[in-house]
Amino acid sequence: xxxxxxxxxxxxxSADAVRILDTAGELATVTDRSVKKLPTLRGRTVVTLxxxxxxxxxxxxxxxxxxxxxxxxxxxxxxxxxxKGESLKDTALTLEAMGADAVIIRHGASGAPxxxxxxxxxxxxxxxxxxxxxxxxxQALLDAFTLRNHLRAGxxxxxxxxxxxxxxxxxxRVARSNVALLRTLGAQVTVVAPPTLLPYGVHTxxxxxxxxxxxxxxxxxxxxxxxxxxxxxxGSYFPxxxxxxxxxxxDSRRMALMPxxxxxxxxxxxxxxxxxxxxxxxxxxxxxxxxxTNGVHVxxxxxxLLLGGRPEELMVEGADR
Ligand code: NCD
Numbered sequence: 001x002x003x004x005x006x007x008x009x010x011x012x013x014s015a016d017a018v019r020i021l022d023t024a025g026e027l028a029t030v031t032d033r034s035v036k037k038l039p040t041l042r043g044r045t046v047v048t049l050x051x052x053x054x055x056x057x058x059x060x061x062x063x064x065x066x067x068x069x070x071x072x073x074x075x076x077x078x079x080x081x082x083x084k085g086e087s088l089k090d091t092a093l094t095l096e097a098m099g100a101d102a103v104i105i106r107h108g109a110s111g112a113p114x115x116x117x118x119x120x121x122x123x124x125x126x127x128x129x130x131x132x133x134x135x136x137x138x139q140a141l142l143d144a145f146t147l148r149n150h151l152r153a154g155x156x157x158x159x160x161x162x163x164x165x166x167x168x169x170x171x172x173r174v175a176r177s178n179v180a181l182l183r184t185l186g187a188q189v190t191v192v193a194p195p196t197l198l199p200y201g202v203h204t205x206x207x208x209x210x211x212x213x214x215x216x217x218x219x220x221x222x223x224x225x226x227x228x229x230x231x232x233x234x235g236s237y238f239p240x241x242x243x244x245x246x247x248x249x250x251d252s253r254r255m256a257l258m259p260x261x262x263x264x265x266x267x268x269x270x271x272x273x274x275x276x277x278x279x280x281x282x283x284x285x286x287x288x289x290x291x292x293t294n295g296v297h298v299x300x301x302x303x304x305l306l307l308g309g310r311p312e313e314l315m316v317e318g319a320d321r
Contacts, residue, residue, distance in 0.1 A: 002016050002019065005125055005126045005306070006125075006127045006128060006137055007117060008134075008135045009176075009178070010180045014157055014184050014185060014186070017184060020305060021141065021144060023301035024141075024300065027067075028297040037066075040069065041304075042070075044070045044101040044102070045098070045100050045101050046070045046071070046073070046100070046101065046104065047072075047075055047095050047102070048061050048062060048074050048129070051105075051107045051112075052077075052106050052107065054130070055269065056292055057106065057136075057138070058129070060296050061138075061303075062074060064299035064303055065303055068303055068304060070303070070307075075095075088107075088112065092121035093121055096122040101125065101307060102124050102306065102307060103116065103122060107130075109131065110173075113126050113127075113128040125306045125307060127302065127306070130173050133172065133232060135173050135177045135180075136174050136177045139174050139177060139178075139295075140177035140180070140182070143181075144158060146294050147161060147221075149290075151222065157185040158186055159186030159187070161182075162187070162190075163178075163189050163224065164189075164223045165190070165191050165223075165224045166191075166193065166250070167193060167226030167228060167248060168237075169191050169197055169198050171232040172229065174224075175191060179205055188207075189208070190220075191205070192210045192212070192213050193211070194237070196237040196238060197237050217254060221259070223263075224264075225250050225266045226275060227267070227268075227270065227275060228275055241274050245273065245274050245275070249277065250264065251277040251279065251280060252279050255280050255283070262285070263285055264276075264287065264288075265286075265288065265291060268288060268291075
């Protein structure tokens with residue numbers, strides 16, 4: 001069962017994940033209407049607490065909460081007392097005093113959302129919007145939703161789907177959450193990277209590992225390209241960007257190795273010309289913009305389920321008006 005918090009994709013059973021994806025599918029119909037709002041979370045307060053930069057994830061959560069009629073407070077590290085050195089604890093106590101029902105946190109330190117959820121500082125739900133190099137569960141859910149729409153006509157799990165995740169696996173919370181969730185949903189995952197961009201212990205992950213993208217591409221239903229996370233790199237993990245893109249970047253020549261129906265995902269922000277060429281990023285096989293749209297639906301579903309929206313409301317309010 002989906003509990004009070006969403007901290008890790010590993011906490012989700014297949015039934016939980018399918019329930020979130022199905023709910024997201026229902027909620028997607030709301031965005032097709034002229035009035036894109038449900039009253040479900042009226043009177044509830046949702047806080048986005050972002051210690052790291054973000055475009056898509058923060059806006060997506062804000063929009064999701066607003067479409068469910070919650071009051072939303074955006075709390076960014078820059079421009080708040082956080083930049084004066086206020087601790088996570090004092091920030092949490094402040095949010096609690098203001099009656100936050102859910103706190104959506106992005107933090108540079110792996111584990112920060114766990115501290116927030118388990119230290120007893122706040123009563124509400126905690127949603128992990130990316131913690132260090134650890135996890136980004138709602139990204140994995142929106143990726144699964146996107147894959148399901150393309151590969152499984154939008155229902156059920158992803159049993160047997162073949163997905164390659166390519167690039168900076170070492171620093172990627174998106175990769176960690178995706179490997180866990182895709183596996184839970186029955187997909188076969190291969191991570192592809194130079195040995196220097198694979199974490200220690202990757203061979204114990206529930207996926208295959210390859211160093212050769214050209215070997216893997218002919219056998220996938222989808223490929224997920226990851227950004228090279230320069231801001232998390234202390235040393236030199238590869239000679240230079242040109243060399244990286246030559247060996248691991250997805251350009252048109254490489255995309256032609258993939259089966260005709262196979263699709264290309266990227267969580268954004270993209271480094272065009274590094275891990276993905278502009279031509280591939282703009283091709284009809286790239287579903288990057290669709291991933292962003294789906295992010296809103298999936299985050300609505302997560303907020304809805306964690307904050308206890310009732311299924312009857314969804315049915316009644318889901319009717320056209
Ligand atoms: C990712 C992140 O921040 O983890 N982006 C996102 O949430 N859409 C991936 C990245 O920064 O490369």
